[in-house]
Amino acid sequence: MNKALFFILVFTLSAIVSASPDLAVWKIQAAATAGNVVVDDAGYTFDGTEGMDYDYGDLTGGAGATVEFIFNVMDTGAVSTALAAVPGGDSHPNGYKLDQWNRTGVFGMTVPGVGDYRFDGAASAFDADVHVVFVNRTDGQYEIFVNGVSMGTDTRGDSWVTDGGIGRLGCMQRIGTNDNIDVCTGTFYGVATYNRALTAAEIADLYLATEADSFPANLAIWQAQAQATSDNVVADKTGWTFDGTAGIDYDYGDLTGGDGGTVEFIFNLTDTAAVSTAIAAVPGSSTHPNGYKLEQYNGTGIFGMTVPGVGDYRFNSAPSVYDADVHVVFVNRTDGQYEIFINGVSMGTDTRGGDWMTNGGLGRLGCMQLVGSNDNIDVCSGTIYAVATYDRALTATEITELFLATTLATKTKATLVEPAPNGNSGISVDTPLVWAAPNSYTPVGYRVYFGSTEPNDQQADYGLTELTAGIENITTIDPSPLGGLDALTTYYWVVDTYESNSPDAPILHQGDYWHFTTEWQPLPPCAYYRFDGDVNGDCFVDITDLMLLAHDWMQAAVVADTDINEDSKVNMADYSYVGRDWQSYVNNEPSILILSCHPDDEGIFFGGVMSYYPQVENVRTYHISMTSGDYNRPPEIREDELTNADTIYYGRPVTTSIGSPLDTVIDTSADLFFPRFKDEPTNIVNTYDYWYDGILDYDDSELGKQKAIDTLASYIRILKPTVIVGHDIDGEYGHGNHKATGTALAACYDRAADPGYVDGNDLWLAMKLYIHQSEGNGLGTPGYTFINWLFHDYLEETSIDTDGDGSPDMTPRQVTNVGLKEHYSQGAYDASTVYETGESFDSHHSEWWGLYRSTVGPDTIAAPFTIMGKDYNDGTNDGWAIGNFFENIPGF
Numbered sequence: 001m002n003k004a005l006f007f008i009l010v011f012t013l014s015a016i017v018s019a020s021p022d023l024a025v026w027k028i029q030a031a032a033t034a035g036n037v038v039v040d041d042a043g044y045t046f047d048g049t050e051g052m053d054y055d056y057g058d059l060t061g062g063a064g065a066t067v068e069f070i071f072n073v074m075d076t077g078a079v080s081t082a083l084a085a086v087p088g089g090d091s092h093p094n095g096y097k098l099d100q101w102n103r104t105g106v107f108g109m110t111v112p113g114v115g116d117y118r119f120d121g122a123a124s125a126f127d128a129d130v131h132v133v134f135v136n137r138t139d140g141q142y143e144i145f146v147n148g149v150s151m152g153t154d155t156r157g158d159s160w161v162t163d164g165g166i167g168r169l170g171c172m173q174r175i176g177t178n179d180n181i182d183v184c185t186g187t188f189y190g191v192a193t194y195n196r197a198l199t200a201a202e203i204a205d206l207y208l209a210t211e212a213d214s215f216p217a218n219l220a221i222w223q224a225q226a227q228a229t230s231d232n233v234v235a236d237k238t239g240w241t242f243d244g245t246a247g248i249d250y251d252y253g254d255l256t257g258g259d260g261g262t263v264e265f266i267f268n269l270t271d272t273a274a275v276s277t278a279i280a281a282v283p284g285s286s287t288h289p290n291g292y293k294l295e296q297y298n299g300t301g302i303f304g305m306t307v308p309g310v311g312d313y314r315f316n317s318a319p320s321v322y323d324a325d326v327h328v329v330f331v332n333r334t335d336g337q338y339e340i341f342i343n344g345v346s347m348g349t350d351t352r353g354g355d356w357m358t359n360g361g362l363g364r365l366g367c368m369q370l371v372g373s374n375d376n377i378d379v380c381s382g383t384i385y386a387v388a389t390y391d392r393a394l395t396a397t398e399i400t401e402l403f404l405a406t407t408l409a410t411k412t413k414a415t416l417v418e419p420a421p422n423g424n425s426g427i428s429v430d431t432p433l434v435w436a437a438p439n440s441y442t443p444v445g446y447r448v449y450f451g452s453t454e455p456n457d458q459q460a461d462y463g464l465t466e467l468t469a470g471i472e473n474i475t476t477i478d479p480s481p482l483g484g485l486d487a488l489t490t491y492y493w494v495v496d497t498y499e500s501n502s503p504d505a506p507i508l509h510q511g512d513y514w515h516f517t518t519e520w521q522p523l524p525p526c527a528y529y530r531f532d533g534d535v536n537g538d539c540f541v542d543i544t545d546l547m548l549l550a551h552d553w554m555q556a557a558v559v560a561d562t563d564i565n566e567d568s569k570v571n572m573a574d575y576s577y578v579g580r581d582w583q584s585y586v587n588n589e590p591s592i593l594i595l596s597c598h599p600d601d602e603g604i605f606f607g608g609v610m611s612y613y614p615q616v617e618n619v620r621t622y623h624i625s626m627t628s629g630d631y632n633r634p635p636e637i638r639e640d641e642l643t644n645a646d647t648i649y650y651g652r653p654v655t656t657s658i659g660s661p662l663d664t665v666i667d668t669s670a671d672l673f674f675p676r677f678k679d680e681p682t683n684i685v686n687t688y689d690y691w692y693d694g695i696l697d698y699d700d701s702e703l704g705k706q707k708a709i710d711t712l713a714s715y716i717r718i719l720k721p722t723v724i725v726g727h728d729i730d731g732e733y734g735h736g737n738h739k740a741t742g743t744a745l746a747a748c749y750d751r752a753a754d755p756g757y758v759d760g761n762d763l764w765l766a767m768k769l770y771i772h773q774s775e776g777n778g779l780g781t782p783g784y785t786f787i788n789w790l791f792h793d794y795l796e797e798t799s800i801d802t803d804g805d806g807s808p809d810m811t812p813r814q815v816t817n818v819g820l821k822e823h824y825s826q827g828a829y830d831a832s833t834v835y836e837t838g839e840s841f842d843s844h845h846s847e848w849w850g851l852y853r854s855t856v857g858p859d860t861i862a863a864p865f866t867i868m869g870k871d872y873n874d875g876t877n878d879g880w881a882i883g884n885f886f887e888n889i890p891g892f
Contacts, residue, residue: 023041023070023189023190023210024041024343025209025210025403025404025407026041026070026190026206026209026210027039027041027190028209028343028344028345028400028403028404029205029206029209029400029404030068030190030192030206030209031345032344032345032396032397032400033194033198033202033205033206034194034196035061035063035066035194035195035196035198036192036193036194037056037057037058037059037164037193037194037195038055038056038057038191038192038193039190039192040190040191040192041189041190043187043188043189043190044169044170044187044188045186045187045188046073046170046171046183046184046185046186046187046188047185048074048076048183048184048185049180049183050170050171050180050183051082051084051168051169051170051171051173051180051183051184052168052169052170053166053167053168053169054084054166054167054168054169054191055165055166055167056086056087056164056165056166056167056191056193057164057165057193057195058163058164058165058195059086059162059163059164059193059194059195060163060164060195061195061196062138063138063195063196063197064135064136064137064138064196064197065135065136065161065162065163065164065193065194065195065196065197066133066134066135066136066193066194066196066197066198066203067084067086067096067133067134067162067191067192067193068131068132068133068134068190068191068192068193068194068203068206069083069084069096069131069132069133069188069190069191070129070130070131070132070188070189070190070191070210071083071129071130071132071186071187071188071189072127072128072129072130072186072187072189073098073126073127073184073185073186073187074126074127074184074185074186075099075124075126075127076185078099078182079099079182080097080098080099080100080108080110080172080182081097081098081099081124081126081182081184082095082096082097082168082170082171082172082181082182082183082184083096083097083098083132083169083170083184083188084096084167084168084169084170084171084191085167085168085171085172085173086162086163086164086167086193087162087163087164087165087166087167088111088160088161088162088163089160089161089163092111092112092114093111093112093167093168093172093173094109094110094111094134094160094161094162095109095110095111095112095172095173095182096109096132096134097109097110097172097182098124098125098126098184099124100116100118104118104730104734104777105123105124105734106118106119106120106121106122106123106124107119107122107123107124107125107132107144107146107151109134109142109160110172111160112172114160117142117154117160117778118777118778119144119151119152119154120152120730120778120781120782121151121152121426121782122144122146122151122152125146129189130146130147131146131147131148131206131207131210132144132145132146133145133198133203133206134162135197135198135203136160136161136162136197137153137197138197141153141154142154142160145200145203145207147207147421148203148204148206148207148208149204149420149421150200152782164193164195169188169191170183170184170188171183171184190210192206205404208404208408209404209407215266215325215327215403215406215407216266216325216385216386216406219237219266219385219386219406220237220410220439220440220441221405221406221408221409221410221439221440222237222266222386222402222405222406223235223237223386224405224439225401225402225405226264226388226402226405229390229394229398229401229402230390230392231257231259231390231391231392232388232389232390233252233253233254233255233360233388233389233390233391234251234252234253234387234388234389235386235388236386236387236388237385237386238386239383239384239385239386240365240366240383240384241382241383242366242367242379242380242381242382242383242384243381244272244379244380244381245376245379246366246367246376246379247278247280247364247365247366247367247376247379247380248364248365248366249362249363249364249365249374250280250362250363250364250365250387251361251362251363252282252283252360252361252362252363252387252389253360253361253389253391254359254360254361254391255282255358255359255360255389255390255391256359256360256391257391257392258334259334259391259392259393260331260332260333260334260358260392260393261331261332261357261358261359261360261389261390261391261392261393262329262330262331262332262358262389262390262392262393262394262399263280263282263292263329263330263358263387263388263389264327264328264329264330264386264387264388264389264390264399264402265279265280265292265327265328265329265384265386265387266325266326266327266328266384266385266386266387266406267279267325267326267328267382267383267384267385268323268324268325268326268382268383268385269294269322269323269380269381269382269383269384270322270323270380270381270382271320271322271323272381274295274378275295275297275298275299276293276294276295276296276297276304276306276368276378277293277294277295277320277378277380278291278292278293278364278366278367278368278377278378278379278380279292279293279294279328279366279380279384280292280363280364280365280366280367280384280387281363281364281367281368281369282358282360282363282389283359283360283361283362283363284307284356284357284358284359285357285359287371287372288307288308288309288310288357288371289307289308289363289364289368289369289371290305290306290307290330290356290357290358291305291306291307291308291368291369291378292305292328292330293305293306293368293378294320294321294322295320296312296313296314297312297314300314301319301320302314302315302316302317302318302319302320303315303318303319303320303328303340303342303347305330305338305356306368307356308368308369308370308371309371310356313338313350313356315340315347315348315350316348317347317348318340318342318347318348321342325385326342326343327341327342327343327344327402327403327406328340328341328342329341329394329399329402330358331393331394331399332356332357332358332393333349333393334393336351337349337350337351338350338351338356341396341399341403343403344399344400344402344403344404345400346396360389360391365384365387366379366380366384367379367380388402408439410438410439410440411438411439411440412438412440412441412497412499412509413438413495413497413509413510413511413512414435414436414437414438414443414446414475414495414497414511415435415436415437415438416435416436416512416514417434417435417436417475418431418432418433418434419431419433419516422512422514422515422516423515423516424516424517425516425517425519425783426517426518426519426782426783426784427516427517427518427519428518428519429484429485429486429487429518429519430480430485431479431485431516431518432476432477432478432479433448433450433467433476433477433478433479433493434475434476435475435476435495436475437475437497438497438509441499441500442500443473443497443498443499443500444471444473444498444499444500444506445471445472445473445474445498445506446468446471446472446473446474446475446495446496446497446498447466447468447470447471447472447495447496447498448466448467448468448477448493448494448495448496449461449462449464449465449466449467449493449494449495449496450464450465450466450467450479450491450492450493451463451464451465451491451492451493452486452489452490452491452492453492454492454513454515455492455494455513457510462492462494462513464492464493464494467479471498471506479491479493485518486518487518487519487750488517488518488519488747489517489518490515490516490517490518491515491516491517491518492513492514492515493513493514493515494510494511494512494513494514495511495514496508496509496510496511497509497511519783519784519785531581532564532577532580532581533545533564533577533578533579533580533581533582534581535548535549535561535562535564535578536548536561540856540890541578541581541582542582542890545578546575546578546582548561548562549562549570549574549575549578552570553570553571553574553575555570558570562574564577564578565577589620590619590620590722590723590886590889590892591619591620591621591622591719591720591721591722591723592613592619592620592621592622592721592722592723592724592725592885593622593623593624593715593716593719593721593723593724593725593766594606594609594610594613594621594622594623594624594725594726595624595626595712595724595725595726595727595741595745596623596624596625596626596726596727596741597625597626597627597727597735597737597738597741598625598626598627598629598638598679598737599625599628599629599638599639599641599642599645599823599826600629600638600641600642600645600820600823600826600829601625601727601738602623602625602642602645602646602649603645603649603816603817603819603820603823603829603831604820604829604831604832604840604841604844605727605728605732605772605774605832605841605844605846606725606772606816606846607795607812607813607816607831607832607833607845607846607847608794608795608796608811608812608813608814608815608816608831608833608846609725609792609795609812609816609846610623610646610649610812610816610819611648611649611650611651611800611812611813611815611816611819612794612795612799612812612884613885614649614650614651614652615649615650615651615799615800615812615815616794616799616800616812617884617886619886621650621671622671622673622719622721623646623654623671623672623673624672624673624674624675624712624715625639625642625672625673625674626675626677626708626737626740626741627676627677627678627679627737628674628676628679629641629642629679629825630676630678630679631679631680631681633825635674635676637825638823638825638826639656639658639674641822641823641824641825641826642672642822642823643656643672644819644822645819645820645822645823646671646672646819647819648815648818648819648822649815649816649819650671651800651802651815654670654671654672655667655669655670655671655672656670656671656672656673656674657670657672657673657674658673658674658676659674659675659676660675660676660711661675661711661714661715661718661759662707662710662711662714662759666715666718668718668719673715675711675715677690677691677708677711678690678691678694679737680696680737681735681736681737682696682736682737683736684731684736684739684740684743685701685736686698686701686736687704687736687737687739687740688700688701688702688703688704688705688708688740689701689704690704691704691705691707691708691740692704692707705740705743705744708740708741708744708748709744709747709748709751710748710751710757710759711748712744712745712748712751712752713748713751713752713754713757713759714752714759714761716748716749716752716764716766717752717759717761717762717763717764718761720764721766722766722767722768722886722889722892723766723767723768723769723770723885723886723889724745724749724766724768724769724770725769725770725771725772725849725885726741726742726745726770726771726772727741727742727745727771727772728742728771728772728773728774728777728781728844729742729743729745729746729771729781729784730742730774730777730781732772732774732776732777732841732844733776733841733844742771742772745769745771746769746771746784746852749765749766749769749852749853750853752764752765752766753765765855766853766855767854767855767856767888767889768851768853768854768855768856768885768889769851769852769853769854770790770849770850770851770852770885771786771849771850771852772844772848772849772850773789773845773848773849773850774843774844774845774848775834775843775844775845775848776843776844777844779848779850780850784852786850786851786852787850787851787852787853787854787858787859788850788851788858788859788861788879788880788881789848789849789850789851789879789880789881790848790849790850790851790859790880790881790882790883790885791847791848791849791862791865791867791872791880791881791882792846792847792848792849792883792884792885793847793882793883793884794812794884795811795812795813795833795835795846795847796811796813796833796835797811797812798810798811799811799812800812800815802815802818813831813833813835813846816831817829817830817831831846832844832845832846833845833846833847834847834848834867834868834870835847835867835868837868849885851881854888856888856889856890857888858881859881859883859887859888860881860883860887861873861878861879861880861881862880862881862882862883865880865882
């Protein structure tokens with residue numbers, strides 16, 4: 001839509017403010033949006049027992065489809081809450097859901113019998129008014145918008161189409177049934193469908209319409225919109241009050257451009273029971289004024305027009321509006337039609353004669369005018385807030401925009417554009433800062449303040465760094481001059497706006513506090529340090545470094561890289577550094593650190609990995625269990641069970657170390673470590689709160705998160721593992737403790753190598769970090785960048801001798817299954833795997849991993865391969881290596 005002013009509001013991302021929104025403005029906007037099939041603000045309330053049949057109309061036009069909901073539903077604790085089921089191709093309904101699936105806390109979609117999909121960037125919105133749009137695009141993408149902002153796309157299969165027709169509202173529908181599945185509790189205020197894929201701008205406009213205030217909220221916005229609408233002649237918001245005795249002369253300007261004319265009024269007039277109430281008289285051809293009226297004529301209760309001495313006309317579909325704010329537009333079109341719009345909607349047209357023109361000039365306001373006189377006839381009572389004229393016939397779209405402009409509240413501060421919405425995470429470290437101007441005046445410039453500390457409004461600069469050099473007339477700025485943005489860091493910024501007053505003293509409008517959190521970035525090799533003997537900087541101390549040193553030893557000129565001790569000579573002293581680091585680094589005993597959350601998670605989700613490394617590869621294996629399973633029992637019970645399980649996994653007795661390295665000296669000869677973080681099934685925020693001090697007091701979450709990261713970083717420094725592996729950042733099936741463990745794992749890798757973290761131990765940078773992946777969650781996590789995917793092979797090969805006869809008789813996964821039985825308090829489990837279906841937690845495969853950090857490069861991407869009927873690297877499921885965790889590790 002061509003909005004000269006609206007663009008500054010498109011990115012206003014606050015929630016819908018009213019508890020029960022007035023959708024009159026949204027309904028007008030939806031009806032005016034091309035492709036509309038259904039626009040419904042009837043309101044439907046569901047009590048959690050059943051939904052209802054609903055007709056979404058025909059969405060098979062071939063241009064995609066859009067389904068729009070405005071709702072407020074409760075979080076009942078259900079695994080999945082269905083908004084609706086909209087029929088799609090092959091009779092497969094699309095189920096639009098929250099908390100989809102397994103309480104992952106995000107919006108999702110389900111096609112029964114086909115598949116599930118989660119919009120990982122779109123958090124479920126419960127217990128609040130929310131505007132949500134699902135778009136089925138013609139390029140095969142599905143996209144979700146929440147409160148006007150895109151929250152993610154994904155490529156769907158042929159079954160994921162939206163055909164419309166009779167579906168369900170407030171619940172899911174199985175194929176061929178009307179079963180009430182995943183019923184919601186709450187209210188749907190509005191539903192709309194469109195037989196095409198709407199654009200992002202159109203969706204933002206629809207969301208803004210739900211936020212509209214009662215008008216005229218502030219007519220400065222309307223005036224700016226009117227003045228920006230081409231061929232405007234007058235846009236006047238002076239405001240006039242009439243007492244029923246007299247109108248006033250008013251100049252409507254020259255409307256004789258030959259392209260028709262438009263006259264716009266915004267008013268609130270009193271019903272005095274007069275036969276006819278005149279809004280205005282606008283001169284027309286042959287000095288005939290057009291009299292725009294209510295109750296025209298003979299008390300019929302409709303809008304009308306009169307040309308004195310010529311004729312009267314009534315807009316039969318346009319009821320008179322008294323005692324309420326109303327926006328009315330009369331259009332004199334070049335095809336001989338007169339048309340009336342009320343609150344942005346056309347209410348009728350009629351063919352007029354030659355004298356029914358709108359030429360403008362000096363006429364009357366608040367009363368009718370007889371030809372050649374200024375008589376006060378049919379005088380109104382009330383207020384006319386504003387008048388505008390245009391020397392052409394405006395389009396229906398332009399008139400709707402003018403009406404919508406009357407509903408928008410005044411903005412005196414800058415408006416956030418990017419990164420949005422406020423408080424969003426996973427933002428690129430290269431993000432620009434973008435804002436939009438206020439809409440009630442033209443700023444003379446801005447000051448921008450930025451930093452990683454929360455703003456303090458007691459300081460002139462908020463305690464942040466000023467990015468601008470004084471007041472600058474800009475609406476975007478790059479924060480990187482500060483030295484670039486750090487990964488996984490929360491940044492705050494404020495934009496102060498200055499309004500013209502005098503050159504020396506502009507008026508300051510202090511901005512809102514905005515913030516965002518950056519994404520993780522893959523570290524380059526040797527990110528924090530490199531060994532002295534690593535001459536060529538590839539993070540290895542190997543034969544290449546020795547050859548470079550030997551070459552330079554023979555040169556007359558000293559080469560800086562191989563003069564390790566910087567004594568201006570390349571000699572035996574430098575060679576000694578290579579020899580030292582060769583022994584300490586390359587030939588260091590390969591080891592693996594496995595991090596799991598609860599006793600039994602190590603087998604359920606990591607499967608044969610637990611047995612493969614200590615028994616098949618004979619790799620030194622360390623195991624940390626973040627919690628001891630002490631939710632409803634003493635920690636020793638499940639610690640003993642895990643110790644027995646690890647003994648089976650390792651094929652030998654294992655020893656344990658209890659206590660955090662932040663509090664005690666841990667036994668580095670141990671195999672299994674219990675830092676004893678609290679086991680409390682809850683969300684990730686409360687998990688970290690518990691982990692700080694064992695108490696849920698709702699104010700220690702960040703401290704608990706840092707404690708978990710520091711604890712793991714200290715373990716890494718002390719144990720010096722070559723490879724680290726651990727939980728899915730998404731928490732496998734959504735467990736908050738798992739999410740907290742996975743998130744801390746992603747951060748502790750860098751923390752262990754950060755000189756800024758001082759714990760009395762040497763820095764350590766493991767060569768690789770792998771994070772568990774699962775088909776149930778989809779690959780990856782928004783805001784986290786993975787290097788490649790790894791299908792961990794060899795877990796199904798018979799490679800472990802369990803009876804001591806010298807011949808392998810079990811696979812690593814089978815051994816893990818035996819070990820899992822030691823968790824008596826939890827019952828028996830199967831290790832999850834892609835090689836076998838029907839197991840516990842089957843979609844969280846123990847063979848699926850993501851390489852998240854590496855100092856030795858990516859794994860080798862494999863040729864296409866197929867396992868259990870699933871294709872990898874087939875053009876649609878790419879980026880997979882196949883093998884184990886130690887590819888590219890020197891000495892392995």
